[in-house]
Amino acid sequence: MNGSLKRAAGGLLAVGVAVALTAGCSTKSTAKPAAAAVPGGQAGSSTKIAVVAAENFWGSIALQLGGTHVAETSIITNPDTDPHSYEATPNDAKLIAGAQLFIQNGIGYDTSWAPKLVSANPASGRDVLTVGDVVGLKDGDNPHQWYSHDSVYKVIDAIVAEYKKLDPADASYFDTQKQSFENTTLATFNQLESEIKTQYAGTPIGASESIVSPLADTLGLKMLTPYSFLKDISEGNDPSVADKTTIDGQIKGKQIKVYVYNSQNSTPDIAAQVNEAKAAGIPVTTVTETLAPASATFQDWMVGELQGLKAALAQATGH
Structure with a gap:
């Protein structure tokens, strides 16, 4: 099956998955707990923000920026999988339905399935961060923005802003995480x-x-x-x-x-x-x-x- 047919099939499956879930499909979730106590008795919120990322490269960044104040799960993690032709599962729908923050790439990359699951499983209090919107790109533009230095830093800003919105009591913590990630964690990356x-x-x-x-x-x-x-x-x-x-x-x-x-x-x-x-x-x-x-x-x-x-x-x- 060529890429176009795979993506079309993925989109149809995503719709079917969403319908199955809303009809009462029961699938065990692999999501981390959304309300675990913060280690060390730190000031601020005592629960973790439940974050789900469509792709694990954005998920890795989101997890490191959130530190002890988020629980993150990525959907696409298999390095042998072509995300362009990914086929969603019922468990993906459950993860997205239970997220407080869902991060999707957009720009035609995961749009055959991710937005469909979001719209089919509405949830109050859930924010959706679309990378394409953050960097000002649309379907048809180059979706691979995790290989762009400028785009990565724009997404970092956007994720931290979401965390501070969802958990304002820990805003200073997220500011510290951001500074450490950009200046220390990414130091070798930036140097190279x-x-x-x-x-x-x-x-x-x-x-x-x-x-x-x-x-x-x-x-x-x-x-x-x-x-x-x-x-x-x-x-x-x-x-x-x-x-x-x-x-x-x-x-x-x-x-x-x-x-x-x-x-x-x-x-x-x-x-x-x-x-x-x-x-x-x-x-x-x-x-x-x-x-x-x-x-x-x-x-x-x-x-x-x-x-x-x-x-x-x-x-x-x-x-």
Whole structure:
């Protein structure tokens, strides 16, 4: 089944899931308790904010910003899953129905299922944070904004604002968490981005899909792969012959210095390009769509990928 059909099926299943839940479907929830006592007898609220994230990269950030004052559950966690074609379950509907804060990506990424479950399971007191709204993007724009430095920091601001709204008694705690996360937790991540941009800005690269575009923009790398190809692969569509011919020429002519591909979405076309790049002596490095391993934190995952990209750039340029 191609990507478009998978997404259509996922959307239909999401509707069915919602109907099943509202009809009384009983499914055991894996959500953490929403009202656990705060360790250490800290001042402020004695309950935890129940947070559910559609994707675990936003969930990791939300959990670390919330600290001891939130209980977070992510829906998509399997690194072998393509979130574009995710099929929702009855338990997902229960999690969203019980959340005080639900974080969804939007921008056409999880819109085949997440908004449907939200609307089918209304809950008073639940806030919904849509990343696309936070960063000012809409369906059809590049949804992979967790690879954009600026977008990540906008989402951090938005999550903390939600926490302070839901738990105003602990506002100062969330401010402290935010400061620590940005200045200490993300220090190595920020340093690597700065180093790569300083040393390799303008270096031409190729990529398998549009997930790499926000990262290339952040790092100042020059993306030579036609965006129409990147978008087609990302959305599960067949790329044009003209785009594939262009990329073949870029690889064989060594116009690109490094090839970056999403190992969670490797089509026959991408596998062929990876092999061609390796045969041409072009360093190849990978990124993934969700945390890999699933137990990783956002920053450890990103640091690992940035280190791999930096090593590939160093190999390609000799410095």
